[in-house]
Amino acid sequence: MSEQEPAAxxxxxxxxxxxxxxxxAAATEPAADPQVRREGRPGEQLGEQPGEEGRTHLVQVTRRxxxxxxxxxxxxxxxxxxxxAVVAVLTPPSGGYSQRALFxxxxxxxxxxxxxxxxxxxxxxDRAGARPARSGRR
Numbered sequence: 001m002s003e004q005e006p007a008a009x010x011x012x013x014x015x016x017x018x019x020x021x022x023x024x025a026a027a028t029e030p031a032a033d034p035q036v037r038r039e040g041r042p043g044e045q046l047g048e049q050p051g052e053e054g055r056t057h058l059v060q061v062t063r064r065x066x067x068x069x070x071x072x073x074x075x076x077x078x079x080x081x082x083x084x085a086v087v088a089v090l091t092p093p094s095g096g097y098s099q100r101a102l103f104x105x106x107x108x109x110x111x112x113x114x115x116x117x118x119x120x121x122x123x124x125x126d127r128a129g130a131r132p133a134r135s136g137r138r
Contacts, residue, residue, distance in 0.1 A: 065129060067122045076118025080110035 088103035097105075 067125045067129075069119060069122045072118040072122035072125075073115045074118070076114035076116070076121075077111050079118075080114035081107055083114075084110050 084103050084106035087106055088099045091099070091102060093099055093102070
């Protein structure tokens with residue numbers, strides 16, 4: 001009773017240490033490598049294809065590093081918020097405008113300007129990063 005028959009073995013569980021060897025079915029399955037991906041043609045489904053069992057294709061990709069425009073624009077708006085808050089606190093109320101009104105007007109106007117400047121910086125960073133690297137000796 002110390003040995004189990006091959007039909008009684010569970011293929012999902014490996015053999016116990018010191019026990020009989022695992023079933024040979026696990027050796028025929030391809031290794032699951034996360035870096036190996038299958039490549040297909042447009043309109044073709046990747047799955048069970050005749051003659052394609054166990055065959056994988058490596059795909060080389062080029063990653064384009066682009067800035068996140070939303071982050072640059074929001075950074076500009078945050079800078080505008082901080083500048084408007086500092087100016088509103090340091091400026092005494094005058095001319096019929098309270099500090100809250102001054103803050104509101106400054107935040108709206110500086111928010112638009114600084115948001116656009118943040119977007120411009122993102123575009124310039126994207127263009128600077130999209131240039132091909134120079135080849136040759138220096």
